[in-house]
Amino acid sequence: MKKIILLSLAITTSILLHAQNGVPITSVKVSGIPARDAKSDIWNNAQVSVIPVMPQNVTNPQLLKASVANVKVKSINDGNKIAFLIEWTDSTRDATVDVDKFSDQVALQLPLNPDTVPNFMMGQKKGRVHIIHWKAVWQDDIEKGFQDVKTAHPNYWADIYYFQEKNADGTTTAAKDATVDQFKSKEAKNYMAGAYAGNPMSIFDRKEPVEETLAEGYGTLTTQEKQDATAWGVWENNTWKVIIVRSLVSTDPLDAPLVKNTQICFAVWNGTFKNVGAKKHYSMWNDLIIAK
Amino acid sequence: MAQVKNWHLNREMKYPYADNRPKKQIAYIFDTNKCIACQTCTVACKTTWTSGKGQEYMFWNNVETKPYGSYPTQWDVNLLKQLDGQEWDKTTGTYKGKTIFEAAEKGENVKGWHPTDRDYAYPNLGEDECSGNVNKGAFFSGIHDVWMFYLARICNHCTYPGCVAACPRKAIYKRPEDGIVLIDESRCRGYKECVKACPYKKTFFNEVTRISEKCIGCYPLIEKGEQPRCVQTCIGKIRMQGFLSKPEEARADNPIDQIVHIKKVALPLYPQYGTEPNVYYIPPVHVPKEFLHQLFGPGVDKAIETYKNIKNDKDLLGAFLLFGNTPKITHSYKTDGEFTMGFDEKGEVTTKVPLTEPVFVRPFKNETTGANHHNIP
Numbered sequence: 001m002k003k004i005i006l007l008s009l010a011i012t013t014s015i016l017l018h019a020q021n022g023v024p025i026t027s028v029k030v031s032g033i034p035a036r037d038a039k040s041d042i043w044n045n046a047q048v049s050v051i052p053v054m055p056q057n058v059t060n061p062q063l064l065k066a067s068v069a070n071v072k073v074k075s076i077n078d079g080n081k082i083a084f085l086i087e088w089t090d091s092t093r094d095a096t097v098d099v100d101k102f103s104d105q106v107a108l109q110l111p112l113n114p115d116t117v118p119n120f121m122m123g124q125k126k127g128r129v130h131i132i133h134w135k136a137v138w139q140d141d142i143e144k145g146f147q148d149v150k151t152a153h154p155n156y157w158a159d160i161y162y163f164q165e166k167n168a169d170g171t172t173t174a175a176k177d178a179t180v181d182q183f184k185s186k187e188a189k190n191y192m193a194g195a196y197a198g199n200p201m202s203i204f205d206r207k208e209p210v211e212e213t214l215a216e217g218y219g220t221l222t223t224q225e226k227q228d229a230t231a232w233g234v235w236e237n238n239t240w241k242v243i244i245v246r247s248l249v250s251t252d253p254l255d256a257p258l259v260k261n262t263q264i265c266f267a268v269w270n271g272t273f274k275n276v277g278a279k280k281h282y283s284m285w286n287d288l289i290i291a292k
Numbered sequence: 293m294a295q296v297k298n299w300h301l302n303r304e305m306k307y308p309y310a311d312n313r314p315k316k317q318i319a320y321i322f323d324t325n326k327c328i329a330c331q332t333c334t335v336a337c338k339t340t341w342t343s344g345k346g347q348e349y350m351f352w353n354n355v356e357t358k359p360y361g362s363y364p365t366q367w368d369v370n371l372l373k374q375l376d377g378q379e380w381d382k383t384t385g386t387y388k389g390k391t392i393f394e395a396a397e398k399g400e401n402v403k404g405w406h407p408t409d410r411d412y413a414y415p416n417l418g419e420d421e422c423s424g425n426v427n428k429g430a431f432f433s434g435i436h437d438v439w440m441f442y443l444a445r446i447c448n449h450c451t452y453p454g455c456v457a458a459c460p461r462k463a464i465y466k467r468p469e470d471g472i473v474l475i476d477e478s479r480c481r482g483y484k485e486c487v488k489a490c491p492y493k494k495t496f497f498n499e500v501t502r503i504s505e506k507c508i509g510c511y512p513l514i515e516k517g518e519q520p521r522c523v524q525t526c527i528g529k530i531r532m533q534g535f536l537s538k539p540e541e542a543r544a545d546n547p548i549d550q551i552v553h554i555k556k557v558a559l560p561l562y563p564q565y566g567t568e569p570n571v572y573y574i575p576p577v578h579v580p581k582e583f584l585h586q587l588f589g590p591g592v593d594k595a596i597e598t599y600k601n602i603k604n605d606k607d608l609l610g611a612f613l614l615f616g617n618t619p620k621i622t623h624s625y626k627t628d629g630e631f632t633m634g635f636d637e638k639g640e641v642t643t644k645v646p647l648t649e650p651v652f653v654r655p656f657k658n659e660t661t662g663a664n665h666h667n668i669p
Contacts, residue, residue, distance in 0.1 A: 057399070059460075060399055060400060060401050060460070061399060061400050061401065061458070061460060061485060062398070062399030062400070063399070064398065064399050097499050097502060098409050098499060099407060099408065099409050099412065099484070099487065099496075099497045099499070100406055100407065100408045100409065100484075102484075148499075148500065149345070149346060149348065149499050149500060152409070152499065153409065156348065157348075158345075158348055161343070161344070161345060162343060163344075178345075180345065180500060183345055188345075191343060191344030191345065191347075192344050192345060192346065192498075192500060192501050193344075193477040193498075193501065193505060194477050194480075194498065194501030194502065194503045195501055196477070197477040197478040198478060199477060199478050199479075199480065199501065199503055201480070201481055201482050201501065201502040201503050202500075202501040202502060202503065204500075218460065219460050219461045219462055221461070221481070274406075276483045276484065276485075277460055277461075277481065277483035277485065278460045278483075
């Protein structure tokens with residue numbers, strides 16, 4: 001009996017330790033980072049770490065059923081930038097903006113203080129985390145042009161927008177064909193409250209499909225003032241491959257330091273299953289070993 | 293979950309946040325018996341607030357024809373059929389069923405229904421359709437065989453809003469100064485939890501700004517002491533906006549309190565949802581009671597009885613005659629002799645309305661000019 005208890009304790013301890021360190025990811029040193037090329041041979045230098053993800057079941061609203069089991073992560077660095085190639089199986093490419101549609105997304109999370117790693121679920125008070133978040137819809141905004149009402153509803157109609165600007169040649173585009181590029185005046189913003197308020201969701205000319213944020217617990221996600229991460233995703237063969245790149249040594253005090261080994265988490269959203277916000281798949285902390 | 297008191301249900305209920313009623317609570321009274329669905333309110337709201345890009349489909353104010361009208365499609369039926377029971381103890385006026393907060397599924401704060409784009413595609417669905425076919429040869433003999441009525445709808449600026457309960461970012465808040473419920477447009481990240489959670493479907497996702505928007509109670513007007521656009525422009529004078537006191541603090545000289553708390557002639561829409569909505573409706577007098585009980589709760593019969601007897605109740609009549617007669621918010625009123633007078637917060641007169649319209653009889657023949665006055669067909 002005593003042996004069984006000891007054995008159970010040993011197994012439990014081993015699981016706990018394993019959970020704390022997760023699956024280690026080693027960022028190998030390479031020369032040159034293929035920031036938008038997931039098929040580059042350079043990625044073959046890195047080993048794949050398979051990180052299990054679970055449906056978020058800690059705080060409401062929860063994700064009750066998982067549709068993604070794991071993310072496969074590779075990391076490389078060139079001494080200046082660090083890149084992560086995150087890959088997961090998703091049989092549908094979701095990037096439509098609509099009242100009941102949701103985008104595929106992925107995010108990685110790093111602690112601002114690697115010595116006292118905070119709660120894996122978006123950190124905690126006095127335990128901030130740096131989150132870099134990619135969305136498929138932002139990728140389409142850049143690749144295909146801003147995903148407007150007309151993208152989801154090609155036959156939509158609008159009679160007039162009072163604040164629509166004239167084209168450079170003095171002509172006016174029909175309201176139904178007007179794009180957000182023609183709505184850049186200060187007055188037009190009065191009619192688009194999100195843009196007027198400077199909401200980071202209401203950016204019409206996004207340069208990168210990624211956002212850098214800070215968090216210190218649930219519901220605290222805050223966009224960083226300085227945005228310098230880049231990302232690029234490609235979906236083929238029922239798989240998303242997303243590359244996220246950031247500086248290895250950042251001058252931004254709100255970026256998580258990567259001067260030494262640290263911890264890293266991942267989150268994945270599957271748009272088909274209405275994953276959004278807290279309804280996501282998460283991983284625990286994993287060791288991030290940065291080879292220099 | 294906290295326990296809060298919901299006076300519409302005459303009981304306590306579960307809500308994610310503790311009771312924290314605002315200093316003043318914006319409230320509206322809509323008289324369904326007077327609405328002709330001219331949609332002037334809808335257009336006033338649309339041109340004022342939702343003519344922007346991404347707002348094409350939005351109607352913060354809409355008027356739908358009951359029983360079949362609904363925008364978004366079957367917004368009420370889709371949720372009602374998910375709430376089992378909805379029984380009331382009619383003697384005590386206590387709700388025995390579950391609210392949207394109590395019926396929430398595991399992992400959710402609110403029981404909701406998420407509309408699709410198609411559900412927003414038919415804002416005039418069922419317009420002017422009555423409850424059944426009119427039989428050949430039917431004629432009006434005092435009571436119609438079939439019925440319909442117009443239900444004007446805006447955000448209810450609920451005391452316990454479903455949208456506030458559902459937002460994981462706390463981006464929606466209820467203003468302490470007037471109880472208006474607002475979405476912080478700089479904080480919202482477009483998760484659409486509020487779109488699913490609002491039982492009245494009065495939060496909307498903007499596809500261009502990619503965040504949610506809702507009726508703002510025309511707060512810039514409220515702050516100036518004026519009633520919202522939809523109220524001011526109502527040509528049928530079916531609407532009044534003011535502030536509703538807590539039930540135990542009801543003032544007889546506050547027209548909203550007089551109608552809602554004291555005479556109980558205006559009732560909340562779907563009180564069983566549990567959000568304690570603050571738009572109060574005078575139920576239509578000609579509609580089957582079973583339908584009205586589901587819409588407005590157990591107070592319907594008494595409300596209609598009181599409403600029909602309004603000519604004998606000068607206090608109530610005086611409150612009703614303030615509707616549509618001033619752009620200002622009436623904080624108190626006095627029915628004196630043949631007039632009812634409304635006053636603003638400082639006690640200054642906002643309107644003076646006769647209880648009985650004076651009648652002038654014009655003689656058929658004008659003796660001065662010799663002209664005959666008659667109606668021209």
